[in-house]
Amino acid sequence: MVGVRQFDEDKVLDHVMEVFWRKGAGETTMADLASATGVQRGSLYNAYGGKELLLSKALGRYAERWRDKAAAALDDPDPQTAMAGFLGTHMERMRDPINPPGCLVTGVCMEQSDFSTPISAEIEAQFNATEAALKRYFEAAQERGALPADRDPRALARFFVATTRAMAVMHKAHRGSLEPVEDVAKVALTVLGRTADLSG
Amino acid sequence: MVGVRQFDEDKVLDHVMEVFWRKGAGETTMADLASATGVQRGSLYNAYGGKELLLSKALGRYAERWRDKAAAALDDPDPQTAMAGFLGTHMERMRDPINPPGCLVTGVCMEQSDFSTPISAEIEAQFNATEAALKRYFEAAQERGALPADRDPRALARFFVATTRAMAVMHKAHRGSLEPVEDVAKVALTVLGRTADLSG
DNA sequence: ACCATTCTTGACAAGAATGTCAAAAATAAT
């Protein structure tokens, strides 16, 4: 490298992610990102190319940040425990006051009106990946006998994906309060039988 | 009236609602509204005062449009049937290809970053009204013996409110497809016991 | 010490959106 970048790309992306998350993608301007990161507008254009690409990177970073923890929850053989852990991952994110209310991906998803953009594709890919992972889990659980054969693995997968989205909306709608979100998670877990517990 | 309004306020509001719904409140400009309604920008300012008030009116109209049907579903004494009807109201809205995917209120809610605006208050009021109605329903059902005493009426109410939001997100995320939304509703109803049916 | 390369900075032009206003048009009441 000859002329070397003056800022820490990881830290910049964290700030960028935070702003998109808190203000929404549409309302966020390059000036917002510049002042949040301390990097001049021109430098952001030079380094990333613009808002669209910046948002794309932020979405990737957001996913990567919780993917592993959510996946770890699916190691538990008991569906109820696994789903409690899965939803718990999202609870954990919402409990941390550093994070804005809601969910970046859900927020951006609801803002989209043109489904033909790279952003829209990225969102859809993230949703599908989670749904597929849950579906595989439920299918395996059925083979193992841990889940009744008459349950629909895909429908259950969709339901729990949807539940995380619902929790995000509730979190935002209730301005960051956790009790309503906990209620939703608690009741949602009862679809697998009636002894739900969200530890944490 | 002396100088008389040249446009049908109801039709204009319908168009306004549709644009906010489809494009999102943030992305919608007065120019968009002008071209969608056929009313000039200046006239819209004169008649409504601006985007904020226009959005407020659109939210009111949106709520009023499905409030009665949703309330009617709560006349059924059987919780499972009542909730199937309640969620069915939202399915009905999504099934109508005239309507944009998602849900206006949920969309606007997810766009908010400042919780001190009239819009934010209106959203919260709508959420709370629905939650309260469902809570009253479940409490009455318990007294009637139609719902086990160990269920939490408020948590159930929140869960079903959240489920409608989840359905809206899924509808949008899947670009208007209905199957994923139906799966979510179907599974959600099993929290009340396992014989869900969404007629419609 | 110098050079080539890359990043940074501040400024610029172009375009979009907002909110306002005066003049023109339209209408009900007299």
Added chain:
DNA sequence: ATTATTTTTGACATTCTTGTCAAGAATGGT
């Protein structure tokens, strides 16, 4: 028909945002 009142229209100034660029600063290699 005239008048008083309201809406409609097109234009305007203002502000915000974007994207680009040339000049300056910084750095690793020679």
